[in-house]
Amino acid sequence: MALAKKDAIGGSLAPFFKPENHANDLALIFEPLSIREGIVGKFGPRDHIKVKVTAFRSQDALDKGAPSSEEVVEINATVLAKDLKELMENARKSGDNAPALIATLMHYQPKNGGNKSWVFRLPTDADYDKAVAFYEDREAKLQAALADVPDF
Numbered sequence: 417m418a419l420a421k422k423d424a425i426g427g428s429l430a431p432f433f434k435p436e437n438h439a440n441d442l443a444l445i446f447e448p449l450s451i452r453e454g455i456v457g458k459f460g461p462r463d464h465i466k467v468k469v470t471a472f473r474s475q476d477a478l479d480k481g482a483p484s485s486e487e488v489v490e491i492n493a494t495v496l497a498k499d500l501k502e503l504m505e506n507a508r509k510s511g512d513n514a515p516a517l518i519a520t521l522m523h524y525q526p527k528n529g530g531n532k533s534w535v536f537r538l539p540t541d542a543d544y545d546k547a548v549a550f551y552e553d554r555e556a557k558l559q560a561a562l563a564d565v566p567d568f
Contacts, residue, residue, distance in 0.1 A: 429490060430466055430488045430489050430490045431487075431489055431490065432489065432490050432491075432492065433467070433469065433489040433490065433491045433493070433496075435493060435496070435521050435523070435534040436523075438469075438471055438473075438521055439521055439522075439523065440473070441471050441472060441473050441484070441520060441521070442472050442473065442474065442475060442477075442478055442520070442539060442540075442543045443471075443472045443478060443518055443519075443520065443539045443543045443544065443546070443547035444469055444470065444471050444472070444518070444519055444520060444521065445468075445469070445470040445516055445517070445518050445547060445550075445551055446467050446468075446469055446500060446516065446517045446518075446519065446536075447467060447468040447469075447470075447514065447515070447516045447517075448465050448466070448467050448500045448501075448503060448504045448515065448517075449466045449467060449468060449488070450465070450466045451463060451464070451465055451466075451501055451504065452464040452465075452466075455492070457492070462492045462494060462497065463492070463497045463498070463501055464490050464491070464492045464497065465490070465491045465492075465496075465497050465500045465501060465504075466488060466489075466490055467488070467489055467490075467491050467500060468486065468487070468488050469485075469486070469487055469488075469489055470483045470485075470486045470550075470551075471483060471484050471485045471486070472484055472543075472546075472547060472550075473485075478543055478546045478547065478550075479546065481546070481549065481550045481553065483550070493533070493534050494533065495524075495533045495534065495535050496534055496535070496536065499517075499535075499536055500517070503515050503517055516551060517536065518539065518544055518547045518548060518551070519536035519537060519538065519539065520536075520537050520538070520539045521534055521535070521536065521537065522534070522535055522536075522537045
């Protein structure tokens with residue numbers, strides 16, 4: 417048995433998600449992984465959601481089923497985090513421990529003049545269907561690969 421060296425301890429958190437970098441993406445697949453609740457920051461306590469984000473930035477990427485990027489990030493934007501937390505809680509109540517959401521992003525200005533917030537929006541039907549096809553194909557390949565793993 418090998419003991420880890422001191423420099424192996426620590427690491428870093430996932431980078432923060434920057435919605436403005438994805439404002440023009442045609443489809444995004446959000447797969448929430450975990451929640452850290454009530455993290456105190458500059459603007460008070462917020463929930464932080466660790467999420468795998470698969471982005472399709474162009475029609476070509478969607479048509480080919482080849483994501484422009486895939487990364488694990490931390491989302492603390494209030495509305496996005498609230499919606500992802502709700503997605504996770506509702507999915508887990510129904511026995512789904514790996515929910516996913518396909519959406520685009522919009523910078524929404526409330527009618528009452530409050531602060532702008534990033535919110536989820538549905539992609540076009542065609543873009544949504546292509547993202548679903550990618551997601552389902554990827555999940556099927558994953559399940560097939562796991563079926564070949566021996567039990568110990």
